Amino acid sequence: MSALLEVDGLTVGYGAAPVLHDVSLTVEPGQIVAVLGANGAGKTTLLRALSGLLPPTRGRVVFDGADLRGIRVERMVRHGIAHVPEGRGVVTELTVDENLRLGGLWRKPQPSLAPIYELFPRLAERRGHLGHQLSGGERQMLALGRALAAQPRLLLLDEPSLGLAPRVTAQIMALLRDLRDRTGLAVLLVEQNVRSALSIADQGIVLSLGRIAARDDAAALADDADLRHAYLGF
Structure with a gap:
């Protein structure tokens, strides 16, 4: 390969x-x-x-x-190529949904966010919340989800x-392994x-x-x- x-x-x-x-x-x-x-x-x-x-x-x-x-x-x-830098950078003035749409903004037509919300059910529950209203774990999920919305x-x-x-860390690591296995x-x-x-x-x-x-x-x-x-x- x-x-x-x-x-x-x-x-x-x-x-x-x-x-x-x-x-x-x-x-x-x-x-x-x-x-x-x-x-x-x-x-x-x-x-x-x-x-x-x-x-x-x-x-x-x-x-x-x-x-x-x-x-x-x-x-x-x-x-x-998608880069998720250290520090869980999200646009705190935008909602979860708006942050995720930024990730796929350049794609025409814009990709559906349904797969991202399936990966991160907590984000689906919080889709109307602003970035600054999220916990640290939720912000990390959002930063990951925004990168994945670009379909890298x-x-x-x-x-x-x-x-x-540790529980949130384990969830994120399991997600990365699953994405590798399912999507390549x-x-x-x-x-x-x-x-x-x-x-x-x-x-x-x-x-x-x-x-x-x-x-x-x-x-x-x-x-x-x-x-x-x-x-x-x-």
């Missing part, structure tokens, strides 16, 4: 200070790849570079055979469990909750100080006690 996403020798940073150094990875269709590492390892910078928010100093990003260098951020979604082939997901109760959605998942991430991932990549320190099947990484203690804190 050919890779959906190919990253080759990516070096990127802020100003003159590089954060990522010569990072290479692939994500295949229908695959969840977990990106793990301590704070400051470069995980969020990686997603920002892949979504076009940070131009690389060096290296290539190829999605479905197309070189993404120079592609405007707002056009990434048309290529089939690759989801870039940054710390979806941050600040959430590929996911590049940045996550501090290492156990949860590895429990649903096919592959894992460990970043340390902006470089790839390890990569392997998710189960093998979870079983490698020395690596876990050295890089993942458990």
